[in-house]
Amino acid sequence: MPKKSAKPIAPAPAASGNSDSPKPSVEPQRPGTSGTELLLTTNRRTASAQYLAAQRAETAYKAKKRSAGARQHRADAKSHFKQSAFHLREGVRSCWGIAGAVPWMVREWKEERKTQKEKKAVERYMEKKRKLEERIKLQEGEKGKEGEGEEAAPAA
Numbered sequence: 766m767p768k769k770s771a772k773p774i775a776p777a778p779a780a781s782g783n784s785d786s787p788k789p790s791v792e793p794q795r796p797g798t799s800g801t802e803l804l805l806t807t808n809r810r811t812a813s814a815q816y817l818a819a820q821r822a823e824t825a826y827k828a829k830k831r832s833a834g835a836r837q838h839r840a841d842a843k844s845h846f847k848q849s850a851f852h853l854r855e856g857v858r859s860c861w862g863i864a865g866a867v868p869w870m871v872r873e874w875k876e877e878r879k880t881q882k883e884k885k886a887v888e889r890y891m892e893k894k895r896k897l898e899e900r901i902k903l904q905e906g907e908k909g910k911e912g913e914g915e916e917a918a919p920a921a
Contacts, residue, residue, distance in 0.1 A: 863870075
């Protein structure tokens, strides 16, 4: 804040040397600065008040915008938690149902394993049977060729 000058503006001395005469001086006196200072101070205070009001308005705007987003997130979270509670209850009910059905599930698994083992056993048996039949055909084919060769030789 600017300092106020304590010196009053003195009137110019008279030209004639008589300080008693009330003749006005040739130079006009400068006006006081109190009006200018008052105007500057008022402008500064107004600007400061406007700045504070603008800051408050900005803060209120940000709060309003961000709280709208927060309300949306809160509503989403609430619905998700509601659904999760429902699904948790359903899961617990299902678990109780599973507990009573476990022995039957185990029996089914055993039955499936037995069926698979039987299928594999049948496949292995069929493969062995096929290989054995091929071997028999080969042996019969060799015997047939040997028999033909022996019959042809004595006739000649």
